[in-house]
Amino acid sequence: MKSMAIVIREDAYDKILTPLVFAYLASAEGTQVDILFVNWAVKALTVEGAASLCMDGRHATDEAMVRENVAKAGLPNDVYHILKALKATGCVNFYACSLAGAIFGVNEGNLIPEAEGIVGASWFLNGKAAQADHCQYF
Amino acid sequence: MNATTVTTTLDTSGKCCPMPIVETNKAMKGLAIGDILEIVATDVGTRKDIPSWCGRTGQTLLSMTEEKGVLHYHVRKDR
Numbered sequence: 001m002k003s004m005a006i007v008i009r010e011d012a013y014d015k016i017l018t019p020l021v022f023a024y025l026a027s028a029e030g031t032q033v034d035i036l037f038v039n040w041a042v043k044a045l046t047v048e049g050a051a052s053l054c055m056d057g058r059h060a061t062d063e064a065m066v067r068e069n070v071a072k073a074g075l076p077n078d079v080y081h082i083l084k085a086l087k088a089t090g091c092v093n094f095y096a097c098s099l100a101g102a103i104f105g106v107n108e109g110n111l112i113p114e115a116e117g118i119v120g121a122s123w124f125l126n127g128k129a130a131q132a133d134h135c136q137y138f
Numbered sequence: 139m140n141a142t143t144v145t146t147t148l149d150t151s152g153k154c155c156p157m158p159i160v161e162t163n164k165a166m167k168g169l170a171i172g173d174i175l176e177i178v179a180t181d182v183g184t185r186k187d188i189p190s191w192c193g194r195t196g197q198t199l200l201s202m203t204e205e206k207g208v209l210h211y212h213v214r215k216d217r
Contacts, residue, residue: 024156028163029194074150074157 003032005124005132011040013053013079014066019138020082021075027091034093034128036121042100046110050080080112087114095119095128142200142212145173151208154181159191162213166197169215174200177211184209 004026006019023033043049055063071077076085086092094115096106101118108118129135148165150158158179165175177188185202188211192199196217203210 021156024160028156028159029191072152073155074153074161 001026001029001031001133003034003132003134005129005135006033006035007124007129007135007137008035008037008041008044009039010138011043011053012056013063014055014059015138016041016044016053016079017070017075017082019136020079020086022136023086023092024082024089027086027089030091032091032093033086034095034124034132036095036097036119036124036128038097038100038121040100040104042096042104042106044079044083045094045096045112045115046106047080047112048110049106050083050112051078053079083112083114095124097121097124143174144176144212145169147176147178149178150184151178151180153179155183155187158184159187162188162191163195166195166213166215171215171217173215175213175215177209177213179209179211180207182209184211188213 006023008016008019010016023035026033037045044053067077076082096111096115096118098118098120101107146165148161150161158181162177169175189199192213198214198216200212200214
């Protein structure tokens with residue numbers, strides 16, 4: 001697999017871990033990974049948004065346990081540090097959906113420097129997702 | 139060097155997916171062709187992950203052993 005595209009819409013801390021882990025694994029094989037953050041998940045591409053991600057609903061009371069076990073597994077247990085680690089591989093690119101940014105308050109002023117930028121979904125879907133060897137939606 | 143002389147050992151004990159693979163990839167980048175990386179792991183997911191990672195990345199898995207829940211892999215860097 002030479003390339004993989006991922007679309008992330010879920011912003012709960014536990015739910016965003018899986019696509020980020022899959023990206024980390026793919027990067028370890030030199031696979032180019034492009035990730036589009038849509039809906040509430042676009043907030044993860046801001047420092048404050050990444051720090052505020054939490055677990056929802058019936059799992060919310062287990063968040064401390066989950067974060068502790070994530071750290072035991074060897075991963076950073078906060079999302080921004082995971083994003084930094086992914087970026088450091090040189091294989092992973094992050095994009096903020098422009099519509100999501102407009103709705104949920106992400107702009108070029110608060111976008112983390114690790115992100116490539118704010119893009120239209122059409123560009124990503126045609127230029128990245130449709131061209132990738134594999135595409136996943138979370 | 140014979141086929142089982144270990145150049146570097148990477149201990150991932152206690153860590154889980156994706157870290158054994160991520161750290162194996164990093165360690166391999168620092169080795170020369172023909173060097174042998176020993177990987178120690180306790181994540182049972184590595185039983186499938188490390189052999190398949192070797193296959194896809196062109197490295198050679200020389201051996202895989204398991205004793206009392208600790209897995210040892212010897213991987214030769216071939217590319």
